[in-house]
Amino acid sequence: MTRTRASIRPPEASSIKDAVATLARPGPLEVLRGDLGIVGIPGILFAPAEGYGLPAVAFGHDWLQPADRYVDLLRHLASWGIVAAAPNSHRGLMPSHHAFAADLRSTLEVCAGVRLGDGHISVDARRTALAGHGLGGGAALMAAAGHPRVAAVVTLAPAYTHPGTLDAARAVTVPTLHIAAGKDTVTPPAGHAEPITAAAGGPVWLRTITKASHTGFLDGVHWSDLVLAGKPNAKVRALTRALVTAFLLTHLCGERRTEALVDGKISGTVLHHPAARVATA
Structure with a gap:
């Protein structure tokens, strides 16, 4: 595989529908899996097999969830040239939000400060992002607040x-991109994503996947499914892969071909225009 300083460019698409379909599929890069435990943080990491100056994202899991329930998204991002890591800490009933945010920051520092893949992978600290689902989305915002180098934030049902x-x-x-779930009864958009969007201190997008539930972003089976409403949904995950990949390629890599997926009309979603603030309840 050829070493590259930038992430892979997506091919031209004739329509937004085609662009969504393309970015929902794995990218062309070989992916390696690693263990954050070797640097003192429990968790997982996915990266392209080779590449220098790559973008990176640290992803925070939701309440009670193991990081492995997000492997589908993390591996996907790596296949498109983005190093993706998820700490597996603070999974108890009463997690420390501040400590989890600190772990997300530490995870980014590890990605940017350590040569990965036997020295054949490096991250550009100026092209890093924070992301998360549910509780992890809130922790991602806390970790990003005042961070000197984070360039973008993404949350799922924050x-x-x-x-x-x-x-x-x-x-x-x-x-910042907030992806809300239209059928979310755990963190309903009106009480969570919408006021968080309204409070944004910078450019912000709120896109609602109309038929998604709070747990539609997850993969696999876990005992917490018994206490959380909804269930994992393959179609929701596919659309989420496309939306998150497009946003990160646009704002971490300056990729113009993905801008339509950030600002355009996408079937099954409602976009609250970034210029229009959502009224705080």
């Missing part, structure tokens, strides 16, 4: 974390 989710959102001035 939840309030205490203290200070809205304060953190106000302090995040980089481009």
Whole structure:
């Protein structure tokens, strides 16, 4: 495989529908899996087999969820040239939100500060992002607030974390994408994603996947499925893969071919225009 300083460019697409289908499929790069435990943080990491100056994202899991339930998304991002890591800490009933945010920051520092893949993979610290689902989305905002180098933030069905989710959102001035689930009864958009979006301190997009539930973003089976409403959904995960990949390629890599998926009309979703703030409840 040829070493490259930038992530892979997606092919031209004749329509937004084709672009979604393309970015929902794995990219062309070979992917390696690693263990964050070797640097003192429990968790997993996926990266292209080779590449220098790559973008990277640290992803926070939802309440009770193991990081392995996001392997589908993490591996997918790596196949498109983005190093993706997820700490597996703070999975108890009463997790520390501040400590989880600190672990997300530490995960990014590891990605940017350590040569990966026997020295054949490196990350450009100026092209890093934070992301997360539910509780992990709130922790991602907390981790991004005031961070000197994070260039983008993505959340899936974000939840309030205490203290200070809205304060953190106000302090995040980089481009941020919130993906809400229209049938979410765990973190309903009106009480979570919408006020968080309204509080944003920088460019912000809120896109609702109309038929998604809170757990539609997950993969596999876990005992927590008994206490959380909804169930994993392959179609929701496929659409999420395309949306997250497009947003990160656009804002971490300056990729113009993916801009239509950030701002355009996409079937099965509703986009709240970034210029229009959502009223706080």
